[in-house]
Amino acid sequence: MRRLPRNTTVLLTGILRAAEQGCQRSSQTAVKILMVVFMISLILAILFGNLLTLAVVVGTKHFHTPQGYLKASLAVADLAVGIFVVPISVYAEVSLMIYNSMPEWTARNSQTTPFHPCSFIGPVFAGCTLVSITTIFLLTIERSIAVLRPLHKESVITKKRTSILIVFSWMGSFFLAISPLVFSDEIALEYNPCSRMCNYALGSADFPSQAWNILLLFPAFDFTLLGGTIVINIISLTTIRQHSKRRKHLAETESQSSTKPTFSDIKAAKTIGTLTLAFTASFTPIAVFVVGNV
Numbered sequence: 052m053r054r055l056p057r058n059t060t061v062l063l064t065g066i067l068r069a070a071e072q073g074c075q076r077s078s079q080t081a082v083k084i085l086m087v088v089f090m091i092s093l094i095l096a097i098l099f100g101n102l103l104t105l106a107v108v109v110g111t112k113h114f115h116t117p118q119g120y121l122k123a124s125l126a127v128a129d130l131a132v133g134i135f136v137v138p139i140s141v142y143a144e145v146s147l148m149i150y151n152s153m154p155e156w157t158a159r160n161s162q163t164t165p166f167h168p169c170s171f172i173g174p175v176f177a178g179c180t181l182v183s184i185t186t187i188f189l190l191t192i193e194r195s196i197a198v199l200r201p202l203h204k205e206s207v208i209t210k211k212r213t214s215i216l217i218v219f220s221w222m223g224s225f226f227l228a229i230s231p232l233v234f235s236d237e238i239a240l241e242y243n244p245c246s247r248m249c250n251y252a253l254g255s256a257d258f259p260s261q262a263w264n265i266l267l268l269f270p271a272f273d274f275t276l277l278g279g280t281i282v283i284n285i286i287s288l289t290t291i292r293q294h295s296k297r298r299k300h301l302a303e304t305e306s307q308s309s310t311k312p313t314f315s316d317i318k319a320a321k322t323i324g325t326l327t328l329a330f331t332a333s334f335t336p337i338a339v340f341v342v343g344n345v
Contacts, residue, residue: 083148090141097133101126117213121190124217128182136176139168140247153244160241160252161232169240169249174228176249177269181224184276189216191280195287227272231265238265 104126108114114122146154161167193213197204231238231251243250251266 080148083144087141087144087148090137090144094133094137094141097129097137101130101133105130115210117208117210118190118193120210120213120217121186121193124220125183125186125190128179128186131175131179136172136179136248139172139242139249143242143244143247153242157242157244160239162239167240169242173240173249173251174225174232177251178221178225178228181227181269181272182221184273185220185224186217188276188280189213189220191283191287195283198287198290227268230268235261235265237261 105123108119108123108126143153143157146152156164156167156169159167161170161173193208196207200207232240237253239252240249241252242248243252251269253263253266
C-alpha cells in the first residue's frame, strides 16, 4: 500500500486536531448553556414554589399556626437564595459563555476590591443556609412534641414562642454568618468557579490557626443541628411505629385517642423526617467541598 507524503500526513493530523478541538469547544459551550438553563430554571422554581408557600400560609387562616410560621420562615430563606445568590452565579456563567472569560471581580477577593459582590452575597447565602437548618431543627422539635407529648402540645408550642424563636434563629444565623469577617482580618470572601458560589477563604496568610478555627464554626454548627435533628426524628418515628403496632392490637377508646398523636401529627412528623434526610444528603457534599477548598 502506498504511503502518504510527509506533508500530507502532517496536514491530516492538523485537520484532525483542529476538528477535535472544535468538538471540545462545542461540547464545552453546550455544557455551559445547559448549566445556565438549569440555574435559570432553579431560580424560577425557587421563586414560584416559595412564593406559593408564602401566599398559602399568609392568605389561609388555617395555616396561621406555629408550624405554618416555621414553614413561612423556611420559604423566606429559600426565596432570598433564589433572588440574591443564584443570579450572581448565572451572571458569571453567562459572562464566561459570551466573553469566554469570567468577570474581573471573580479573580479577586473582598480584601482587594472596595465593593466585592461576594461581600453581600456570601453572608446572605451563609445566613440563609443556617436559617434553613435551624428552621428544620425547630420543625422537628415541634413535631416531636406533638408526637411524644400530644397533651402538652398546645401549651408548650404557642404562636408567640414560635415567633420569638424564628426571630432569634434569623438574628443568630446572620450573626454567625458575618462573624468570620468581624472577628478576623485574615478571612475574605471570594467567588469559587468550581462551586459557583461565594465562599469564605483565608487571605494572604498561609495557615492562620485562629482564622481556621473561626471557619470551622460553620460545619460544627451545621452538623451539630443536623445530627440532633436526625436523632429526634429517629425517636419520633420509633414512637410512631410503636403506636401503630399497639393500635393494631388494642381497641381505641376516647381516653386512649386523646393521649395519642393525631394522624396529621404523624404524617407531618414523617414528612419532616424525610425532609431532614433529603436536606442532609444534599447539604453534606456542599459543606465538605466548601471546607476542603478553604
